[in-house]
Amino acid sequence: MVLAKRATLFEESVIRGMTRLCQQHQAINLAQGFPDWDPPREVLEAAKKAIDSGYNQYAITWGAPNFRQAIARKMKNVNGIECDPEEEITVTCGATEAMMAAMLAVIDPGDEVVVFEPFYENYGPDVIISGARPVYVPLRFPDFRFDPEELRAAFSPRTKAIVLNTPNNPTGKVFTHEELSTIVGLCQEFDALTITDEIYEHILYGGRRHISIATLPGMRDRTITICGHSKSYSMTGWRLAYAVAAPAITAGIRKIHDFLTVGAAAPLQEAAAVALELPASYYTDLVALYDGKRRLLLDILRGAGFEAYDPEAAYYIMTDFSAFGFADDTEFAHYLVKEIGVAAVPGTSFFHHQELGRTKIRFNFAKHDDVLREAGRRLGRLRRP
C-alpha cells in the first residue's frame, strides 16, 4: 500500500467534487460556497499597492504586524474579545488551515472530539488527521437544535474539544446564548476546549446576533476562535483567516502553522487589514444583499417543490427533495447537474450518520440575482411523480 493509513480514512471533498462536475456539464454552480463577484474595490486597490510597494517576501510567520493589530481591534469591537496581537493571534491560509493547525496543536491521538452534524465537511477529516475520534451529535431538523442530554452523552473523560460552527454551515443556524451556555458547562465539567469556526459572523438575518463563545464566563482560555475573510469580504481565493487563543495555545498553533505553510500571502495581508477598517455601512449592505438573495432562492426552491429550511445566517439553504421521488441524495444531485443544469451539494456529505442526509441537498445563494433566476427557471422543470 503506497498511501498512509490516514489518507485512506476519509474521502475527497464532495463539495469541491460537485464544482468539478458542474464545470464539466456547464451547469450553474449553487454547490460550492463562493460569491460570483469581487471583493470591495478599495481592498483590491490596497492589494495592488502592496505588491507595488515591496510586500512580496515572507511576512512574519504568524501574520503581518499591521494585520494582527487590525484583527485585535476587530476582535474587540465585533466579537467582544480583547486579545494581544503579539501573543494571541495567528494568521493562517484560510479558516481551513486555522482549523487544521488548531486541532494539530491541541489534539492527541486517542482523544475524542465532539462534532455537531450536519457539519462543514472539513471537520471530520481534520479530526481524523489529528489522530482523534470524532463523536457526532445531531442538530435536528427543522430548527437544528441539539438535545442537551445527547450532547452530554457525547462527552467523556477522553473529550479534548468540541467543534462549534456558529453561524452554521450548512444549516444557517445561529447558536443561542442558552445553547452556548450548555456547551460551556460541559467544557468546564469535562475540561475540554471549544474550537469555534465563526467565518459567517457578519452574515445574519432578521436582526439575529452572533455570540462568540469565548466571551462567556470561563471560556476565554478554553476557546480557539477562528474567523476569516473569505465570506465577509468575498475573497475565498485569497486564503486569509486567523485563530485567536490564549498565549500558550497560540504558541502551539503558531508552531504547527509555521511548518505547514510558513505564512499567508504577504501583500494580501496588507490589503486584508484595510478590509477590517471598512465602515459599518459595508456590513449593513452585505447583509441586505444576502438577505435579498435568501428570499429569492427560498421562493424559487419552495416554488419548485422543495421543502426549504429558512436560514438564520450564512448563504446556504438546506432542503429536502423527497417530493421528487428520488431516494438518494447523490443520485439526485447528479441528476440535477446533468439533466437540469444546476449543481448543489448532496446532504450526506454533511453527515456522519448518512441516513440523516439521504433526502437532503444544500443550495448556495452567493450568486448574482440573474444567475439565481436562471437556476429557478431550470429547477422549474423538475417534476413530482
Ligand SMILES: Cc1ncc(COP(=O)(O)O)c(C=O)c1O
Ligand atoms: C463553516 C466554514 N468554515 C470554513 C470554510 C472555509 O474557509 P476558508 O476559505 O477561510 O478556508 C468554509 C467554506 O465554505 C465554511 O463554510
